[in-house]
Amino acid sequence: MARYMMIMRSTPEAEAAMEEANVDFNEIIASMGRYNEELIKAGVLLAGEGLTGPEEGFVVDFDSDPPVVTDGPYTEAKELFNGFWIIEVSSKEEAKQWAQKIPLGKGVKVEVRRVSETSEFPQDNPWVQKEVQWKAEVAEKIAAKARAEAEQFAR
Secondary structure (H helix, E strand, C coil): CCEEEEEECCHHHHHHHHHHHCCCCCHHHHHHHHHHHHHHCCCCEEEEEEECHHHHHHEECCCCCCCCCEECCCCCCEEEEEEEEEEEEEEHHHHHHHHHHCCCCCCEEEEECEEEEEEHCCCCHHHHHHHHHHHHHHHHHHHHHHHHHHHHHCC
């Protein structure tokens, strides 16, 4: 099994077309919800999140020392990342099939990249060994947060 990250990228033209089409935001959420549910039922979804708009973000440019931080929005950006999924599937072909099912409109692209596995790095490296431990700790934190959120919804 391999993990793939599907990164949703949108253009200003796609955003304008969406506004012009006057699509109900609840329908967008429902559409994505149905897609996410399909990923969950298939047992391939590991993570997925939408991102806030660029006005809440910033860019760190490492061309100078110290790096320069510029608050969003990013006027020079032609495409913006809007969200992502991480899936675990049996092949690149299966990842392509899932990516093609994402309910997105014209002007939106999804970049799909395989996530490197810890096993691909030298196992005797102390930083690789620490990363394995960090991942276990993060997984525990995420699970605890998810349980807390589930309890809130159950109330």
